Amino acid sequence: MTASLIVPLVVVLPLVSALFVFLLRKRHPASSGLLALVTTGVVFILAGRLAALAGQAEVVVFQLEGLSLAVDRIAALLLLVFAGVSFTVLLFAQGLLGLEIAPRIVPRYYGVFLVLLASLMAVTVSDDLFSMYIFLEVVMVCAAVLVAAKGDKDSTQAAVRYLILNMVGSGVLLMGIAGLYVGTGHLQLSRVAEALPQAVSSYSLDILASIAMIMVGTAVKSALFPLHSWLPDAHGSAATPSSVVISGLLVKVNIVFLLKLLTQALPIDFAAQLPLKPILLVMSSAAILGGSLLALKQTDIKRMLAYSTAAQVGYIFLGVGLMNENSLTGSVFHILNHAVVKGMLVLAAGSIMKLTGRRRIADFAGVGRRFPLPMVVFTIGALSMVGVPPLSGFTSKWYLALGALAEGRAVLVGVLLLSSLLNAAYYLPIAIAAFFRSGKDIEQHIELTTGAKVSMLVLAVACVLIGLFSNVTVDFVQPAVHRLFLGGGA
Amino acid sequence: MDNLFYLLTTILFLIGLWIVLSHGNLVKKIMGITIMKSAVFLCILASGFVHSQRGIPNPMPARIVIAGLVVTTAVTAVALALVAELARYYGTADINEITRLRRMGQ
Numbered sequence: 001m002t003a004s005l006i007v008p009l010v011v012v013l014p015l016v017s018a019l020f021v022f023l024l025r026k027r028h029p030a031s032s033g034l035l036a037l038v039t040t041g042v043v044f045i046l047a048g049r050l051a052a053l054a055g056q057a058e059v060v061v062f063q064l065e066g067l068s069l070a071v072d073r074i075a076a077l078l079l080l081v082f083a084g085v086s087f088t089v090l091l092f093a094q095g096l097l098g099l100e101i102a103p104r105i106v107p108r109y110y111g112v113f114l115v116l117l118a119s120l121m122a123v124t125v126s127d128d129l130f131s132m133y134i135f136l137e138v139v140m141v142c143a144a145v146l147v148a149a150k151g152d153k154d155s156t157q158a159a160v161r162y163l164i165l166n167m168v169g170s171g172v173l174l175m176g177i178a179g180l181y182v183g184t185g186h187l188q189l190s191r192v193a194e195a196l197p198q199a200v201s202s203y204s205l206d207i208l209a210s211i212a213m214i215m216v217g218t219a220v221k222s223a224l225f226p227l228h229s230w231l232p233d234a235h236g237s238a239a240t241p242s243s244v245v246i247s248g249l250l251v252k253v254n255i256v257f258l259l260k261l262l263t264q265a266l267p268i269d270f271a272a273q274l275p276l277k278p279i280l281l282v283m284s285s286a287a288i289l290g291g292s293l294l295a296l297k298q299t300d301i302k303r304m305l306a307y308s309t310a311a312q313v314g315y316i317f318l319g320v321g322l323m324n325e326n327s328l329t330g331s332v333f334h335i336l337n338h339a340v341v342k343g344m345l346v347l348a349a350g351s352i353m354k355l356t357g358r359r360r361i362a363d364f365a366g367v368g369r370r371f372p373l374p375m376v377v378f379t380i381g382a383l384s385m386v387g388v389p390p391l392s393g394f395t396s397k398w399y400l401a402l403g404a405l406a407e408g409r410a411v412l413v414g415v416l417l418l419s420s421l422l423n424a425a426y427y428l429p430i431a432i433a434a435f436f437r438s439g440k441d442i443e444q445h446i447e448l449t450t451g452a453k454v455s456m457l458v459l460a461v462a463c464v465l466i467g468l469f470s471n472v473t474v475d476f477v478q479p480a481v482h483r484l485f486l487g488g489g490a
Numbered sequence: 491m492d493n494l495f496y497l498l499t500t501i502l503f504l505i506g507l508w509i510v511l512s513h514g515n516l517v518k519k520i521m522g523i524t525i526m527k528s529a530v531f532l533c534i535l536a537s538g539f540v541h542s543q544r545g546i547p548n549p550m551p552a553r554i555v556i557a558g559l560v561v562t563t564a565v566t567a568v569a570l571a572l573v574a575e576l577a578r579y580y581g582t583a584d585i586n587e588i589t590r591l592r593r594m595g596q
Contacts, residue, residue, distance in 0.1 A: 138561065148575070159572050171530070181551075
C-alpha cells in the first residue's frame with residue numbers, strides 16, 4: 001500500500017508546489033525557480049522508484065474509493081521521461097528565463113509549468129477516458145500560457161492560433177469520447193474494452209464514428225502532418241523552455257493518450273477489423289516525409305526544429321499504426337528518444353540564439369568554433385536524429401523497421417531510410433558550417449549560466465547512454481508491450 | 491425517441507463546428523467551440539436519462555459533465571484573455587484582418 005502511494009504523489013506533489021509558488025511569488029520571487037526545480041527533481045526520483053516497482057510487479061495499482069490509478073512499465077517509463085525532461089528544462093531556465101520573458105512574470109511561469117507537469121503525470125497514470133480528457137485540457141491551456149508568456153505580438157498570435165485549433169481538436173475528441181461512453185456505458189479503459197464487442201454489434205456505426213473522431217482530435221493535438229499548422233508558430237515564437245515543452249512533452253502526451261486508448265480500450269482483434277492501420281500508415285508516412293521536406297526549406301532554426309518534430313511525430317504514429325510488438329516498442333522508445341534529443345537540440349539552439357543574437361540558419365557559420373559546448377551538443381543531437389548507430393535515434397528506427405518488415409511492408413523501411421537522408425540533409429550542414437566555416441564578427445551577448453551548461457550536458461550524456469544501453473530500455477518495455485498483445489491490458 | 495436526443499445534440503455540435511469554420515472573428519470562433527462542447531455535454535447528460543433505471547436517471551453523467559464544464563470554462567477564459575491581448579496589438583479580433591496586417595508588417 002505504501003509503495004503504491006507514490007502513484008498519486010507524482011501528480012499531487014507538483015500541484016502543491018505550484019500552489020506554493022503562486023502564494024510566495026510576491027514575497028519570495030527568487031525562490032520560485034528553485035522550488036520548481038527541486039519539486040521536479042523529487043518527482044523524477046519518485047518516477048524512478050515507480051519504474052523499479054513496475055519492473056518487479058509489472059503493474060503498480062493505487063486504489064482509493066472510486067479512484068484507481070495504474071502504472072505499468074510503459075507508463076513508468078513515460079513518467080520518467082516527462083519528469084526528466086522537465087527537470088533539465090527548469091535547470092536551463094534558472095538564469096536564462098528572465099532574459100526571454102518579463103522578470104515580473106517569471107514566478108508565475110514556474111507555477112504554470114508545475115501545473116502542466118502535474119497534468120502530464122495525471123494523463124499518464126489515469127485509466128479513465130474522461131479524466132484523461134480533463135487533464136489534456138489542462139495541459140493544453142498551460143502550454144498556451146507558457147507560449148504567450150513572452151508577451152510580444154508574435155507569441156500572442158501563436159498562442160491564440162495554438163489554443164483555438166487545439167480547442168476545436170479537443171471538442172472533436174470530446175465528442176468521440178462521449179460517443180464511446182454512450183455506446184458502452186463505461187469510461188474506464190478496461191471496462192470499455194469489455195463492453196465494446198457487444199456495443200459494436202448494436203451500434204457499429206456510432207462506435208466507428210467515435211473512434212474516428214478521437215483519432216482526428218488527437219491528430220490535431222499532436223500535430224500529425226496535415227494538421228500540424230499550429231506547431232511551427234508556437235514553437236518558433238515561444239521562449240526556449242516553452243519550445244522544449246511543446247516538442248518534447250505536449251505533443252507526446254496526446255500520443256500517450258491515443259496509445260493507451262488503442263492498446264487498452266480496444267481489444268486487439270477488434271482494432272484489427274478497423275481500417276485504422278492503412279489510414280495511420282499513410283498519414284504517418286506523409287508526416288515523416290512532409291515534415292522533413294518542409295524542415296529542409298526553413299531558414300529559421302527554431303521553425304526548422306518544429307517541422308522536424310512534425311516528422312518525428314510521424315515515426316511514433318507509424319509504430320502505433322503498425323500495431324505489432326516490435327513497432328510499439330519502437331514507438332515507446334522513440335517517445336523517450338525524441339523527448340531527450342529534441343530537448344538537446346532546442347536548448348542548444350536556444351542558447352546559441354541568446355549567445356549570438358542570431359536565429360537564421362545561414363548565420364550559424366563559425367558559431368561552433370566560438371561557442372563549442374552548445375554546438376557539440378547540437379551535433380550529437382543531430383547525429384542521433386539522423387540515426388547514426390551508437391546514438392539513441394538508431395534504436396527506435398531499428399525497431400520500427402523490424403515492425404514494418406514483420407508486417408511485410410518493406411516500403412515503410414524505404415520511408416524510414418529516405419527520412420534519415422532528409423534528416424541528414426537539414427541537420428548536418430548546420431553542424432558542418434558551424435565548425436568548419438569561419439563566421440564574421442560573432443559577438444557574445446550574454447554569459448551562459450552553469451545550470452544551462454549542465455542541463456545540456458546531462459541531456460547529451462543521456463542521449464549517448466540511452467543509445468549505448470538501448471537494450472536496457474527495450475528489455476524494460478518489451479514485457480509490457482507483450483502483455484498488451486496477450487490481451488491482459490492494465 | 492431515444493435517438494432524438496443524440497440527433498439534436500449532433501446537429502448542435504455541427505452548428506458549433508460550422509461557426510468555427512465560417513467566422514473570421516476569433517471571439518465568434520470561441521463561441522462556436524463553446525457550442526460544440528455544450529452539445530457534447532448535453533449528449534452525455536441525455537444518456538443518463540435514456541439509460542435510466544426505474545425512472546431514476548444515472549447520476550454518473552452529471553458528475554462527468556460538471557467536471558467538464560469547469561475545465562471548459564477555464565480554457566475559454568484563457569482563450570478570451572489571449573484574444574483580448576491580440577486585439578490590443580492589432581486593433582481587431584478578426585483573424586483574416588490580423589493575418590493581413592502581419593503580412594504588411596513583414
